[in-house]
Amino acid sequence: MTSLDDLFQAARAAQGRAYAPYSGFTVGAAVRDTDGRVHAGCNVENAAYPQGACAETGAISAMIQAGGRAIAEILVVGEGEHLVTPCGGCRQRIREFATPETPVHIAGLEGVRRTFRLDELLPFSFGPDNLADTGRGAR
Template identity: 55%
Template sequence: MDALFEAASVARQNAYAPYSRFKVAASIRTPSGSIYSGVNVESASFPVGTCAEAGAIAAMVLAGERQISEILIVGEGDALVTPCGACRQRIFEFAGGGDPRIHVAGPGGVRTSFSLHLLLPHAFGPDLMPP
Protein backbone atom coordinates (compact mmCIF):
# COMPACT_ATOMS: atom_id res chain seq x y z
CA MET A 1 0.00 0.00 0.00
CA ASP A 2 2.84 2.39 0.83
CA ALA A 3 4.34 2.00 -2.66
CA LEU A 4 0.99 2.75 -4.32
CA PHE A 5 0.45 5.81 -2.15
CA GLU A 6 3.98 7.09 -2.76
CA ALA A 7 3.71 6.60 -6.53
CA ALA A 8 0.37 8.42 -6.68
CA SER A 9 1.55 11.23 -4.40
CA VAL A 10 4.62 11.87 -6.55
CA ALA A 11 2.58 11.68 -9.75
CA ARG A 12 -0.05 14.11 -8.44
CA GLN A 13 2.54 16.89 -8.49
CA ASN A 14 2.53 16.62 -12.30
CA ALA A 15 -1.24 16.69 -12.80
CA TYR A 16 -2.40 19.30 -15.30
CA ALA A 17 -5.33 21.07 -13.65
CA PRO A 18 -5.09 24.78 -14.50
CA TYR A 19 -8.89 25.25 -14.53
CA SER A 20 -10.18 23.34 -11.52
CA ARG A 21 -6.88 23.40 -9.62
CA PHE A 22 -7.97 19.96 -8.35
CA LYS A 23 -5.04 17.64 -8.91
CA VAL A 24 -5.72 13.90 -8.85
CA ALA A 25 -3.43 10.92 -9.39
CA ALA A 26 -3.97 7.18 -9.54
CA SER A 27 -1.59 4.28 -9.22
CA ILE A 28 -2.35 0.71 -10.24
CA ARG A 29 -0.70 -2.49 -9.04
CA THR A 30 -0.87 -5.47 -11.39
CA PRO A 31 -0.51 -9.16 -10.56
CA SER A 32 3.18 -8.92 -11.58
CA GLY A 33 3.69 -6.37 -8.79
CA SER A 34 4.36 -3.54 -11.24
CA ILE A 35 2.93 -0.10 -10.49
CA TYR A 36 1.63 2.32 -13.11
CA SER A 37 0.52 5.89 -12.45
CA GLY A 38 -1.56 8.52 -14.17
CA VAL A 39 -2.81 12.04 -13.48
CA ASN A 40 -5.79 14.11 -14.48
CA VAL A 41 -5.21 16.27 -17.55
CA GLU A 42 -7.66 19.12 -18.10
CA SER A 43 -8.43 20.97 -21.33
CA ALA A 44 -9.93 24.38 -21.96
CA SER A 45 -12.35 22.54 -24.23
CA PHE A 46 -14.46 20.94 -21.51
CA PRO A 47 -15.07 17.96 -21.13
CA VAL A 48 -12.13 16.80 -23.23
CA GLY A 49 -9.79 16.21 -20.28
CA THR A 50 -8.85 12.80 -18.92
CA CYS A 51 -9.04 11.26 -15.48
CA ALA A 52 -6.06 10.03 -13.50
CA GLU A 53 -7.42 6.46 -13.53
CA ALA A 54 -7.61 6.50 -17.34
CA GLY A 55 -4.00 7.66 -17.51
CA ALA A 56 -2.82 4.92 -15.18
CA ILE A 57 -4.72 2.28 -17.16
CA ALA A 58 -3.20 3.60 -20.40
CA ALA A 59 0.30 3.35 -18.90
CA MET A 60 -0.42 -0.23 -17.77
CA VAL A 61 -1.70 -1.23 -21.20
CA LEU A 62 1.26 0.44 -22.93
CA ALA A 63 3.58 -1.70 -20.78
CA GLY A 64 1.77 -4.83 -22.01
CA GLU A 65 -0.18 -5.62 -18.84
CA ARG A 66 -3.93 -6.17 -18.79
CA GLN A 67 -5.08 -6.76 -15.21
CA ILE A 68 -5.56 -4.50 -12.19
CA SER A 69 -5.02 -6.06 -8.77
CA GLU A 70 -5.64 -2.81 -6.89
CA ILE A 71 -5.78 0.90 -7.55
CA LEU A 72 -5.21 3.91 -5.32
CA ILE A 73 -6.61 7.36 -6.09
CA VAL A 74 -5.29 10.42 -4.28
CA GLY A 75 -6.90 13.86 -4.37
CA GLU A 76 -7.14 16.99 -2.30
CA GLY A 77 -9.66 18.15 0.28
CA ASP A 78 -11.81 16.40 2.84
CA ALA A 79 -14.18 14.58 0.46
CA LEU A 80 -13.51 11.05 -0.78
CA VAL A 81 -12.19 11.21 -4.34
CA THR A 82 -13.70 8.04 -5.80
CA PRO A 83 -13.54 7.12 -9.50
CA CYS A 84 -16.18 8.63 -11.77
CA GLY A 85 -18.64 6.28 -13.45
CA ALA A 86 -16.59 6.02 -16.65
CA CYS A 87 -13.46 5.13 -14.69
CA ARG A 88 -15.33 2.54 -12.64
CA GLN A 89 -16.23 0.91 -15.95
CA ARG A 90 -12.61 1.19 -17.15
CA ILE A 91 -11.38 -0.50 -13.95
CA PHE A 92 -13.98 -3.26 -14.41
CA GLU A 93 -12.74 -3.84 -17.95
CA PHE A 94 -9.30 -4.70 -16.58
CA ALA A 95 -10.39 -6.50 -13.40
CA GLY A 96 -9.69 -9.85 -15.03
CA GLY A 97 -12.86 -11.32 -13.57
CA GLY A 98 -11.74 -10.40 -10.06
CA ASP A 99 -12.79 -7.72 -7.62
CA PRO A 100 -9.84 -5.33 -7.25
CA ARG A 101 -9.66 -3.08 -4.22
CA ILE A 102 -10.04 0.64 -4.83
CA HIS A 103 -8.20 2.68 -2.22
CA VAL A 104 -9.12 6.34 -1.78
CA ALA A 105 -6.55 8.66 -0.27
CA GLY A 106 -5.94 12.27 0.60
CA PRO A 107 -2.54 13.92 0.94
CA GLY A 108 -2.18 12.41 4.43
CA GLY A 109 -2.80 8.80 3.44
CA VAL A 110 -5.47 6.22 2.66
CA ARG A 111 -8.92 7.14 3.94
CA THR A 112 -10.93 4.06 2.95
CA SER A 113 -11.05 1.14 0.55
CA PHE A 114 -13.87 -0.32 -1.53
CA SER A 115 -14.37 -3.42 -3.61
CA LEU A 116 -15.04 -2.67 -7.27
CA HIS A 117 -18.29 -4.66 -7.03
CA LEU A 118 -19.49 -2.30 -4.30
CA LEU A 119 -18.79 0.79 -6.43
CA LEU A 120 -20.09 -0.75 -9.67
CA PRO A 121 -22.71 -3.41 -8.94
CA HIS A 122 -24.17 -5.37 -11.85
CA ALA A 123 -21.49 -4.04 -14.21
CA PHE A 124 -21.53 -4.63 -17.96
CA GLY A 125 -18.30 -6.21 -19.13
CA PRO A 126 -16.57 -8.26 -21.78
CA ASP A 127 -18.13 -11.53 -20.60
CA LEU A 128 -21.56 -10.17 -21.55
CA MET A 129 -20.56 -9.42 -25.15
CA PRO A 130 -21.91 -11.87 -27.73
CA PRO A 131 -19.27 -14.16 -29.32
Protein backbone atom coordinates in the same frame (compact mmCIF):
# COMPACT_ATOMS: atom_id res chain seq x y z
CA MET B 1 6.90 -0.05 3.67
CA THR B 2 3.35 -1.42 3.74
CA SER B 3 1.85 -3.07 0.72
CA LEU B 4 0.08 0.17 -0.21
CA ASP B 5 3.01 2.53 0.31
CA ASP B 6 4.35 2.05 -3.21
CA LEU B 7 0.90 2.67 -4.73
CA PHE B 8 0.37 5.73 -2.53
CA GLN B 9 3.79 7.19 -3.34
CA ALA B 10 3.32 6.62 -7.08
CA ALA B 11 -0.14 8.20 -7.01
CA ARG B 12 1.10 11.20 -4.99
CA ALA B 13 4.02 11.71 -7.38
CA ALA B 14 1.62 11.58 -10.33
CA GLN B 15 -0.75 13.99 -8.58
CA GLY B 16 2.14 16.43 -8.28
CA ARG B 17 2.44 16.42 -12.07
CA ALA B 18 -1.26 16.87 -12.80
CA TYR B 19 -2.26 19.55 -15.28
CA ALA B 20 -5.26 21.26 -13.67
CA PRO B 21 -5.03 25.00 -14.46
CA TYR B 22 -8.81 25.46 -14.62
CA SER B 23 -10.12 23.63 -11.57
CA GLY B 24 -6.95 23.45 -9.49
CA PHE B 25 -8.20 19.99 -8.46
CA THR B 26 -5.30 17.58 -8.87
CA VAL B 27 -5.71 13.81 -8.76
CA GLY B 28 -3.21 10.98 -8.98
CA ALA B 29 -3.86 7.28 -9.46
CA ALA B 30 -1.71 4.17 -9.43
CA VAL B 31 -2.62 0.64 -10.44
CA ARG B 32 -0.81 -2.53 -9.56
CA ASP B 33 -1.06 -5.07 -12.34
CA THR B 34 -1.23 -8.81 -11.75
CA ASP B 35 2.55 -9.04 -12.27
CA GLY B 36 3.06 -6.66 -9.32
CA ARG B 37 4.18 -3.70 -11.43
CA VAL B 38 2.92 -0.20 -10.51
CA HIS B 39 1.69 2.24 -13.16
CA ALA B 40 0.65 5.82 -12.38
CA GLY B 41 -1.33 8.59 -14.02
CA CYS B 42 -2.60 12.10 -13.29
CA ASN B 43 -5.53 14.17 -14.43
CA VAL B 44 -4.97 16.37 -17.47
CA GLU B 45 -7.47 19.18 -18.01
CA ASN B 46 -8.27 20.92 -21.27
CA ALA B 47 -9.85 24.31 -21.98
CA ALA B 48 -12.58 22.32 -23.75
CA TYR B 49 -13.62 20.61 -20.50
CA PRO B 50 -14.93 17.30 -21.86
CA GLN B 51 -11.59 16.67 -23.55
CA GLY B 52 -9.66 16.23 -20.29
CA ALA B 53 -8.47 12.89 -18.96
CA CYS B 54 -8.81 11.45 -15.48
CA ALA B 55 -5.88 10.12 -13.46
CA GLU B 56 -7.31 6.59 -13.51
CA THR B 57 -7.41 6.67 -17.31
CA GLY B 58 -3.76 7.68 -17.42
CA ALA B 59 -2.71 4.92 -15.02
CA ILE B 60 -4.64 2.28 -16.97
CA SER B 61 -3.13 3.52 -20.23
CA ALA B 62 0.37 3.32 -18.72
CA MET B 63 -0.36 -0.26 -17.59
CA ILE B 64 -1.53 -1.29 -21.06
CA GLN B 65 1.46 0.39 -22.73
CA ALA B 66 3.80 -1.54 -20.41
CA GLY B 67 2.16 -4.85 -21.34
CA GLY B 68 -0.13 -5.28 -18.33
CA ARG B 69 -3.64 -6.53 -18.96
CA ALA B 70 -5.24 -6.88 -15.53
CA ILE B 71 -5.55 -4.63 -12.47
CA ALA B 72 -4.85 -6.30 -9.12
CA GLU B 73 -5.63 -3.11 -7.16
CA ILE B 74 -5.88 0.63 -7.69
CA LEU B 75 -5.33 3.66 -5.47
CA VAL B 76 -6.74 7.13 -6.16
CA VAL B 77 -5.55 10.19 -4.24
CA GLY B 78 -7.12 13.64 -4.13
CA GLU B 79 -7.38 16.59 -1.78
CA GLY B 80 -10.25 17.81 0.35
CA GLU B 81 -12.43 16.38 3.08
CA HIS B 82 -14.60 14.26 0.76
CA LEU B 83 -13.59 10.92 -0.69
CA VAL B 84 -12.29 11.32 -4.24
CA THR B 85 -13.71 8.19 -5.82
CA PRO B 86 -13.41 7.40 -9.53
CA CYS B 87 -16.04 9.01 -11.76
CA GLY B 88 -18.58 6.77 -13.49
CA GLY B 89 -16.58 6.56 -16.69
CA CYS B 90 -13.42 5.56 -14.82
CA ARG B 91 -15.32 2.96 -12.82
CA GLN B 92 -16.25 1.35 -16.13
CA ARG B 93 -12.66 1.68 -17.42
CA ILE B 94 -11.38 -0.01 -14.25
CA ARG B 95 -13.99 -2.77 -14.72
CA GLU B 96 -12.60 -3.55 -18.16
CA PHE B 97 -9.33 -4.69 -16.58
CA ALA B 98 -10.44 -5.75 -13.10
CA THR B 99 -12.83 -8.10 -11.37
CA PRO B 100 -15.73 -7.17 -9.11
CA GLU B 101 -13.52 -8.09 -6.12
CA THR B 102 -10.63 -5.78 -7.09
CA PRO B 103 -9.72 -3.39 -4.24
CA VAL B 104 -10.12 0.32 -4.97
CA HIS B 105 -8.24 2.34 -2.33
CA ILE B 106 -9.29 5.96 -1.86
CA ALA B 107 -6.70 8.23 -0.29
CA GLY B 108 -6.26 11.78 0.89
CA LEU B 109 -2.93 13.47 1.40
CA GLU B 110 -2.59 11.70 4.76
CA GLY B 111 -2.98 8.21 3.30
CA VAL B 112 -5.70 5.66 2.57
CA ARG B 113 -9.10 6.70 3.90
CA ARG B 114 -11.24 3.82 2.69
CA THR B 115 -11.06 0.71 0.54
CA PHE B 116 -13.95 -0.49 -1.59
CA ARG B 117 -14.39 -3.54 -3.76
CA LEU B 118 -15.07 -2.53 -7.36
CA ASP B 119 -18.54 -4.11 -7.18
CA GLU B 120 -19.41 -1.70 -4.35
CA LEU B 121 -18.59 1.26 -6.60
CA LEU B 122 -20.08 -0.26 -9.77
CA PRO B 123 -22.72 -2.82 -8.82
CA PHE B 124 -24.16 -5.08 -11.51
CA SER B 125 -21.51 -3.86 -13.93
CA PHE B 126 -21.25 -4.70 -17.60
CA GLY B 127 -17.89 -6.19 -18.44
CA PRO B 128 -16.00 -8.51 -20.77
CA ASP B 129 -17.77 -11.53 -19.30
CA ASN B 130 -21.06 -10.25 -20.66
CA LEU B 131 -19.64 -10.34 -24.17
CA ALA B 132 -17.92 -13.67 -23.61
CA ASP B 133 -21.37 -15.17 -23.06
CA THR B 134 -22.13 -14.30 -26.69
CA GLY B 135 -18.85 -15.64 -28.04
CA ARG B 136 -17.69 -12.11 -28.91
CA GLY B 137 -15.63 -11.25 -25.79
CA ALA B 138 -11.95 -10.41 -25.93
CA ARG B 139 -11.05 -12.77 -23.08
